[in-house]
Amino acid sequence: MDLSPAKTMWKIKVKIIRLWRQYSTDDIDSIEMVLIDSNGDTIHATVNEDVVPIFESFIEEGDSKIFINFSLSQACGSYRLTKHPYKIWLQATTRIRLCDDFPYRLTGFTHVNFREILDGTLSPEYLIDIMGQIVEVTHVEIVSLNGKDTENISLLLKNEEDVRLPLVVWGKVALDLSEAIQFLSDRTLICVMKFVKIKVWKDERSVCNAYNVSVVSLNPFIEEVEAFAKL
Structure with missing residues (x-):
């Protein structure tokens, strides 16, 4: 996925291969996702608490979607989910559209030696x-x-x-x-x-x-x- 913060308007077609919710005192803090494109490249994406109500009914694990207009930041920290140098952040102006499903076998699974x-x-x-x-x-x-x-x-x-x-x-x-x-x-x-x-x-x-x-x-x-x- 050739993405960088140098550009402010992005449009990508991806499959959500992992999705989970981060909770704090029974409230959703964020929704975390791992996305994969048709080339098999993966990237971590986050839906912050502020915009969870906007997007939570439109994203589920296994869905194929088009994401339009999101922000990017440097990926950092321990136990990173992908080797992509950047991370996606959905924002209030982000749009999500339906698209044709990616192949069922495109799971991102790559077992190591x-x-x-x-x-x-x-x-x-x-x-x-x-x-x-x-x-x-x-x-x-x-x-x-x-x-x-x-x-x-x-x-x-x-x-x-x-x-x-x-x-x-x-x-x-x-x-x-x-x-x-x-x-x-x-x-x-x-x-x-x-x-x-x-x-x-x-x-x-x-x-x-x-x-x-x-x-x-x-x-x-x-x-x-x-x-x-x-x-």
Whole structure:
């Protein structure tokens, strides 16, 4: 996506591949999105609290839309959602129009090599996608995190090269994942996670889910999983 703040009027055709709401004391602070264009390029977009009422009924995950007239700022901070240098901000003057749907298989899923996580090639500044077969899993545990009791589950994944990657899943997602694993216990389980964090502790690297952002699925019907299952 060739965008920059040097220009003030933009028009892009995109698919919303991830959408979630940020809450504070039960009110919506913002709506966050990851957008993808027909070339597979992705960018983070935000709907601020001031304009949430204008746009919230017009945007849903999976929608294909045309966005017209929005602002851009430098993308920064930890755990960035995309590698695009800029971030989109919807404003009161932004217009959203319908457009033909993007292909169903255009999901933005690009799983990384486990070796590049473990050897430090990949920067923890960015969220990543992973895929691997579950070879070990613990029971759900309750641990204290920032003064609150929180569920977690630990897994070990292996990729097509038999490289092993530790994964920790926190919160309600841990409960849902544990239940799904038990339900599908008679099958080989391939775990797909989008937008996960790389964690570094005492020079050891692992991955975990990012609150509200990460998406986990088991044996989803996608080409990458079908190819992995045939190995």
